[in-house]
Amino acid sequence: MKALILAAGAGTRLFPYTLSSPKHMLPIANKPLLEYNVEQVASMGMKELGIVVGHRKEQIMGYFGDGKKWGLKITYIEQEKRMGISHAILTAEKFIGNDKFVVILGDNLFMDDLSQQMGEFLSSGAEAGIGVQKVDDGRFFGIVEMRDGKVLEIVEKPEKPASDIASVGLYFFSSPKVFGVIRKQKPSARGEIEIADTLMGLVSSGSHVKPLWIKKRWKDTGRRSELLDANRAILGDMNENRVSKDAVVTGSEIIPPCIIGEGCIISKSRIGPFVSMGNGCRVEGAKISESIICEGTEIRFSEPIKNSIIGRMCKVIKKGNSSISVNIGDHSEIIEDGL
Template sequence: MKALVLAGGSGTRLRPLTHTLPKQLVPVANKPILFYGLEAIRQAGITQTGIVVGATGPEIRRAVGDGARFGLRVTYLEQDAPRGLAHAVSTARDYLGDDDFLMFLGDTFVSDGVTGIVDSFAAGRPAAEILLAKVSDPRAFGVAELGPGGAVVRLEEKPARPRSDLALAGVYAFTPAIHDAIAGLRPSGRGELEITDAIARLVRDGHRVTGSMLTGWWRDTGEVEDLLKVNELILRELEPRTLGRVDAVSTVSGIVVVEEGAVVRDSRIAGPAIVGAGSVVEGSSVGPGASIGPDCAVSGSEIAHSILLSGASVTGARGLAWSIIGRQARVAAVPAAPTRRVVLGDHSRTEI
């Protein structure tokens, strides 16, 4: 079985951050979201992995390399434009050959990993198996209806009147039958070839399609709020450790990671939180829910529920929360102001 990771999207909902950084490489708990998916694929026993890339392909190639660091053998597959998930599969047709494959969206986080759906698919080998999660508003997702024994009986993409609350969670297992289902698809109303339409065709043609219910949590990290939520959830699962230097007047409480080379002086770190390698935190309060990336500088500030990317600096900022600060961005305070939220792209500067 192969894996196919889709990493060609442009991340328009995360701009300006994604003008200079692929959305799949935005870090949560100081690790790019894409890396969690690659690790989950390897944990499921899959080693051959194709990554579909688009305009941001060079940065993804530099970050992932040949996949050896994850125990994978990675092949990069160029998609000329983001024309839908089914189009991405057709782009990978030659690479996939006649193999079964797991498809994983590169900006999706699944807390349980993908081992469950891989094992279930291998045991029953339906034409397709899809991971499903209950959601409060299914209108923003592909939606499935299940019949007896977990069989999928109907699928719709972003329906105005959903017939169930079961959303497709961005993880799919397919036999080669999906390629025939994709052939001849017409673009949807939003101009894309929808994988939901291809799976629905499998159902109509009498193929067995099954649904696996998610038992943990799942997030599409395409929005700022979702990224920050995933960041906090992952921080809560870290093993506390202090590899850097924390001086005697600082306090550290809860789940906190201070990475090697980091320095904490005269500060309070409240978990869950992480301070990245080479970062300096001085005279500040950090956390809860804060990820300070590598080589950052935080001085005289209060930061919570936020993500600082590598090289960012924050000086004299009080009450900074629910924010994402891009690489090498600088935040400096002016006279006292109420709590504010900021989302900054790389190499930007703001005063609050």
């Protein structure tokens, strides 16, 4: 069985952070989001991984290389035109060949060990499997209707959802049959080859599409608030402070859970809870909570910073009287006049 992670999207909903970095490489608890999914593939016992790349592909390829660090052989497949999930799957047809395969959306974060879902799929004899979970508001998801352990219908982002069961970014396929279905599809109104239409094409042909329940938390990190939620979830499971041995912390309080990267210098500050701080940051006189601070950033700001994402190599230098929410991209500066 092979694995395919889709990581080609530009992440426009996460501008400005994704202007200089793929959304899949944004840090969650000081580790690229995509790395959590690469680790999932390794834990599922697979050896061959294809990563579909596009926007800022060189950063993904440079970080993961040939995959040996994770016990994997990684093949990179470029999706030159971003035309949806099924189009991305089709670009990997040569890599997949005749093997069974799993597809993971690279901007999704799964707290489950997906080995269980893989086992359920393989033992079911189904042609395809789809990860599902109950959600509060189905208008933002593909909504799944099912009966007797089989998918009957999938409706993408309906105005009036017929159920509260949503599809999540996990798909299994047992044969190359899916590629034939995709080739027959026409783009949707938004110009994409939709995965919901692909799965319904399999259902219409009489194939068994099995719902696979995701039991633990699952995060779609396509928006800033969702990225912060994912960071909070990982740190919450960690439930402790992890401060790099060579970080220098003086006259400061680190409120768990937080992770502080290598070479950070923190003085006269209160950090936490739920703060991820990348390598080489310098922080003085700051109060930071529930935020992601990327590597190489300097912060000298006297009022609280909360629910913020600050990109790489930024400067936030100001003396003020009220709190702010800071959301700026790489190499940006916020500096009070005269400093």
